[in-house]
Structure formats: C-alpha cells, structure tokens
Amino acid sequence: MEQYAPLSEDAKQAFAVELHFRELKKKEVYLSQGEIPKKIAYVCSGLLSYYTIQENGDVVIKRFFAEHSFVASTAALVKQTPGLFAIEALEDSLLIEFRFEQFKQLMHHYTDIAFFWINYLEENWVARKEEQEITLKYLTARERYLNFIQNNPTLVNRLRQHHIAAFLGVTPTQLSRIRKEL
Structure with missing residues (x-):
C-alpha cells in the first residue's frame, strides 16, 4: 500500500x-x-x-x-x-x-x-x-500479443494459451499461429 x-x-x-x-x-x-x-x-x-x-x-x-x-x-x-x-x-x-x-x-x-x-x-x-x-x-492481434508479453513477462509462463487468447480478443488457434510466426 x-x-x-x-x-x-x-x-x-x-x-x-x-x-x-x-x-x-x-x-x-x-x-x-x-x-x-x-x-x-x-x-x-x-x-x-x-x-x-x-x-x-x-x-x-x-x-x-x-x-x-x-x-x-x-x-x-x-x-x-x-x-x-x-x-x-x-x-x-x-x-x-x-x-x-x-x-x-x-x-x-x-x-x-x-x-x-x-x-x-x-x-x-x-x-x-x-x-x-x-x-x-488500434493494434493488430500480433501487436497486442507482443505488447502483452513485453508488459507482462512474469505472467506469460503462468497462463494457459486460452487465457491469453481470451485477454487479447483472439481464438486460441489464432494465438497459436501468431506464436509460430514469431
């Protein structure tokens, strides 16, 4: 506090x-x-x-x-x-x-x-x-994901892919594609 x-x-x-x-x-x-x-x-x-x-x-x-x-x-x-x-x-x-x-x-x-x-x-x-x-x-799904991992590095390994997808406003399949492209 x-x-x-x-x-x-x-x-x-x-x-x-x-x-x-x-x-x-x-x-x-x-x-x-x-x-x-x-x-x-x-x-x-x-x-x-x-x-x-x-x-x-x-x-x-x-x-x-x-x-x-x-x-x-x-x-x-x-x-x-x-x-x-x-x-x-x-x-x-x-x-x-x-x-x-x-x-x-x-x-x-x-x-x-x-x-x-x-x-x-x-x-x-x-x-x-x-x-x-x-x-x-204003950001694309890819940009939102990159922004998320940059601003939340400790959360990335604690969250399941479907949680991150639900936060980013994409499907788990879309997120999987984004991650493969990186």
Missing part, C-alpha cells in the same frame, strides 16, 4: 483490524458474474482472472490480478450493482480481504487511506483502462 501513499501508524492499525485472510483453490470463483460485491482483496500469492461470459459462450478476460494487486469488480463495488464480470483463481491463491463499507468509513476518517485509494485507482484502473482500450482498438 505504501507504494501509492504513505500511511500513518494510526491508519495502518485501524485498517489491520478489518483484514481477513482467504485461501482460494485453483478454479475457485471469488466473485460470480451478476453478484453484488461487498469485499475487495489484496493478492498475497496466486493469480486470478477478471472475465465475462458473452451470450455466445465466449469468455472475455479483461484483466489478470497477480501478487501485490487488489482484486475486485471495482465499478460494481462502488455502485453496489450486480457485477458484469466474474473473478476466478487461475492458481491456488492467498488473499487478504476486507469489506468495502468499512474501508469507505476508514477513508472518511483517515485522509492518508483516501489518498492511497485515489492513487491506486488512478494508476491501476484509469490509466491502465485507457491504455488497454487503445491497444485493443
């Missing part, structure tokens, strides 16, 4: 009271599509995907959450509406989770926690979302 904003000892102690560990097994769903989320979690270890299933059955992965990231269906969490995305563990994972309502109360009481949250959202949701939208709209 300190990478986004320094926290006072009082804020750290107040926040620590709200934390709970949760283990997920590989393929275990953390949040179902259509569920109204109540919690957010920090990924201590493991890997999760943030995805939706389209009407035709295709899986579209919007994001991966690895170690040292916060996992949530953020828009649904903030609006308290049914989530459009599901979150599933791709590996056995250890999370530290906390209830968002209590976190909001802490933000009202501790400005350093509020600054942390603002900085985290700016860096990990606003800026990243814009970059991802540009990538998906």
Whole structure:
C-alpha cells in the first residue's frame, strides 16, 4: 500500500483490524458474474482472472490480478450493482480481504487511506483502462500479443494459451499461429 501513499501508524492499525485472510483453490470463483460485491482483496500469492461470459459462450478476460494487486469488480463495488464480470483463481491463491463499507468509513476518517485509494485507482484502473482500450482498438492481434508479453513477462509462463487468447480478443488457434510466426 505504501507504494501509492504513505500511511500513518494510526491508519495502518485501524485498517489491520478489518483484514481477513482467504485461501482460494485453483478454479475457485471469488466473485460470480451478476453478484453484488461487498469485499475487495489484496493478492498475497496466486493469480486470478477478471472475465465475462458473452451470450455466445465466449469468455472475455479483461484483466489478470497477480501478487501485490487488489482484486475486485471495482465499478460494481462502488455502485453496489450486480457485477458484469466474474473473478476466478487461475492458481491456488492467498488473499487478504476486507469489506468495502468499512474501508469507505476508514477513508472518511483517515485522509492518508483516501489518498492511497485515489492513487491506486488512478494508476491501476484509469490509466491502465485507457491504455488497454487503445491497444485493443488500434493494434493488430500480433501487436497486442507482443505488447502483452513485453508488459507482462512474469505472467506469460503462468497462463494457459486460452487465457491469453481470451485477454487479447483472439481464438486460441489464432494465438497459436501468431506464436509460430514469431
């Protein structure tokens, strides 16, 4: 958390009271599509995907959450509406989770926690979302794959080919062809 904003000892102690560990097994769903989320979690270890299933059955992965990231269906969490995305563990994972309502109360009481949250959202949701939208709209499938492996070198060997394909918006067969061409 300190990478986004320094926290006072009082804020750290107040926040620590709200934390709970949760283990997920590989393929275990953390949040179902259509569920109204109540919690957010920090990924201590493991890997999760943030995805939706389209009407035709295709899986579209919007994001991966690895170690040292916060996992949530953020828009649904903030609006308290049914989530459009599901979150599933791709590996056995250890999370530290906390209830968002209590976190909001802490933000009202501790400005350093509020600054942390603002900085985290700016860096990990606003800026990243814009970059991802540009990538998906203007780059070819080959360029998207090269961009993915350049920006996510530690994930490439942890993900199955169909996960990468679902993230890039291509079929596994198309991804296989791209990889053979390189």
